[in-house]
Amino acid sequence: MEIGLKHLFYAFAIVWALLLGYVFSLARRQKQLADELENLKKSSARRSD
Amino acid sequence: MDTGRVTLAVFRKDLVAERRTKEVFTAVLLFGFTVSVAFTFAFEPTSAEARKITGGLLWLAFLFSAVLGLNRAFARETSNQCLQGLRLIPADLGGVYLGKLASNLLFLLLAELVLLPPFGVFFDLTLWARPGWLFLILLLGTWGLAALGTMFSAVSANTRMQELMLPLLLLPLTVPVLIAAIESTVILLEGRPMSEAALWIKLLTGFDIVFTLLCWLLFDYVIQE
Amino acid sequence: MNESARHRLSLALLVVALLLIVSAWYYAFQVAPTERTMGTIQRIFYLHLPAAFLSFLAFFVVFVGSVAYLTTRRMGWDWAAASAAEVGVVFCAAVLISGPLWAKPVWGIWWTWDARLTTTLILFLIYVAYLMLRLYVTDSERRARLAAVVGILGFVDVPLVYMANRWWRTQHPEPVIAGGEGSGLDPQMWWGVLWAFAGLLTFASLLFFQRYRMEAMRAELTQLARRLRR
Numbered sequence: 001m002e003i004g005l006k007h008l009f010y011a012f013a014i015v016w017a018l019l020l021g022y023v024f025s026l027a028r029r030q031k032q033l034a035d036e037l038e039n040l041k042k043s044s045a046r047r048s049d
Numbered sequence: 050m051d052t053g054r055v056t057l058a059v060f061r062k063d064l065v066a067e068r069r070t071k072e073v074f075t076a077v078l079l080f081g082f083t084v085s086v087a088f089t090f091a092f093e094p095t096s097a098e099a100r101k102i103t104g105g106l107l108w109l110a111f112l113f114s115a116v117l118g119l120n121r122a123f124a125r126e127t128s129n130q131c132l133q134g135l136r137l138i139p140a141d142l143g144g145v146y147l148g149k150l151a152s153n154l155l156f157l158l159l160a161e162l163v164l165l166p167p168f169g170v171f172f173d174l175t176l177w178a179r180p181g182w183l184f185l186i187l188l189l190g191t192w193g194l195a196a197l198g199t200m201f202s203a204v205s206a207n208t209r210m211q212e213l214m215l216p217l218l219l220l221p222l223t224v225p226v227l228i229a230a231i232e233s234t235v236i237l238l239e240g241r242p243m244s245e246a247a248l249w250i251k252l253l254t255g256f257d258i259v260f261t262l263l264c265w266l267l268f269d270y271v272i273q274e
Numbered sequence: 275m276n277e278s279a280r281h282r283l284s285l286a287l288l289v290v291a292l293l294l295i296v297s298a299w300y301y302a303f304q305v306a307p308t309e310r311t312m313g314t315i316q317r318i319f320y321l322h323l324p325a326a327f328l329s330f331l332a333f334f335v336v337f338v339g340s341v342a343y344l345t346t347r348r349m350g351w352d353w354a355a356a357s358a359a360e361v362g363v364v365f366c367a368a369v370l371i372s373g374p375l376w377a378k379p380v381w382g383i384w385w386t387w388d389a390r391l392t393t394t395l396i397l398f399l400i401y402v403a404y405l406m407l408r409l410y411v412t413d414s415e416r417r418a419r420l421a422a423v424v425g426i427l428g429f430v431d432v433p434l435v436y437m438a439n440r441w442w443r444t445q446h447p448e449p450v451i452a453g454g455e456g457s458g459l460d461p462q463m464w465w466g467v468l469w470a471f472a473g474l475l476t477f478a479s480l481l482f483f484q485r486y487r488m489e490a491m492r493a494e495l496t497q498l499a500r501r502l503r504r
Binding site: 004005007008010011012014015018019022023026027029030033034036037040041043044047 | 299315317318321322325364367368371372375376378379380477481484485487488491492494495498499501502
Binding site: 208255270271273 | 344396399400403406407410411412416419420422423424426427428430431434435437438439441442445
């Protein structure tokens with residue numbers, strides 16, 4: 001009895017999309033923070049010259 | 050200054066302020082009334098079905114108007130820097146919470162009691178068959194809403210979203226109160242024996258005690274600078 | 275731990291996680307027996323149940339972090355709570371998505387106000403509100419304090435929400451997702467669940483650490499910015 005095979009597929013697909021989407025969101029936000037941190041560090045280095 | 054006296058002092062202050070302006074009571078009452086009218090347009094139940102859903106509708110009306118009233122009640126503190134004054138009290142601030150809880154509970158209950166007759170008329174209900182039980186359910190349910198509501202109105206006053214934060218926090222966390230209050234009210238309105246509501250009443254009481262205690266302990270953290 | 279070592283650790287964790295998850299689901303689909311009444315659709319279980327465990331675990335971490343922050347006032351606990359809340363919400367969403375997708379083919383309806391699914395929904399709303407609260411408080415100390423209070427209240431609320439829903443369900447019975455409270459599980463199925471849980475737990479831990487790292491970076495940023503403004 002193979003009811004719901006489509007639903008099974010969608011469940012896994014959507015959940016994985018969700019998880020990977022979160023991974024990308026994390027990566028993007030981290031990169032933003034890292035860049036800002038870099039910039040600030042550079043300007044503070046410049047300031048102390 | 051010990052907790053009891055702080056509680057009483059804050060309670061009395063709120064009473065005086067409310068007696069002068071009547072903001073909270075009127076807001077809760079009028080809004081509750083409007084919501085009830087809106088419900089009559091949305092639901093046109095016959096008398097038999099009525100008792101099943103009107104329990105729910107009643108508490109929804111109470112919940113929505115409580116949010117309004119609680120926001121208003123705390124807004125009174127933030128204007129005129131009353132909050133700074135409160136922070137200076139040389140005692141633990143838990144008493145402030147209890148005092149505000151008591152005054153909020155009083156105002157909400159009064160408004161609800163006034164709201165009941167018109168609600169009963171709109172939905173053709175016999176509300177007063179067992180007034181003692183009705184009052185008990187009202188008290189326990191409103192207490193639950195007020196316990197978390199007083200706490201969260203203080204929390205939300207500290208955010209950029211201000212009043213908008215209160216319903217966001219209050220609605221999910223008071224789900225047990227809503228379910229229990231609605232079920233008990235439905236049992237009451239349907240004329241069934243109140244022994245069926247025993248579990249719900251116990252849940253309500255438990256919820257009220259647990260959260261009042263918890264909020265009393267945690268209130269300091271919300272108010273301090 | 276320096277930057278490159280941290281990177282390598284993250285990568286290693288990711289590889290382990292993916293290996294575990296893929297093998298767990300291979301097991302779930304090939305090795306585990308087919309459930310008698312529902313058939314293949316039941317295999318959603320190997321996603322649904324571990325995700326549910328994980329989100330509850332995450333919210334417990336939020337609670338611990340909240341209490342720890344209020345008692346020690348160390349920001350690390352606040353960062354842990356924030357990270358756990360976000361990861362928990364993601365897995366909670368996974369539960370809420372897989373639940374209806376399981377219910378629809380089996381019972382013909384998307385939602386059944388099953389006690390556990392409803393509690394999960396309320397849980398989701400509570401922690402989304404927690405995250406929104408964090409979003410709308412700018413000062414980091416105030417944010418940590420307020421979030422901790424909400425984190426504690428929210429967690430204490432959860433058993434009450436569950437109880438209320440359980441009792442409500444006994445008054446208004448309807449089909450229960452996941453075969454109800456008393457259903458037994460084939461031991462082979464339990465292995466599948468455990469394995470899937472291990473894989474997802476590794477993955478979730480990775481997400482948690484990355485998120486924690488973000489909070490640490492943000493704090494460093496704020497500190498640096500403040501120093502520069504002087």
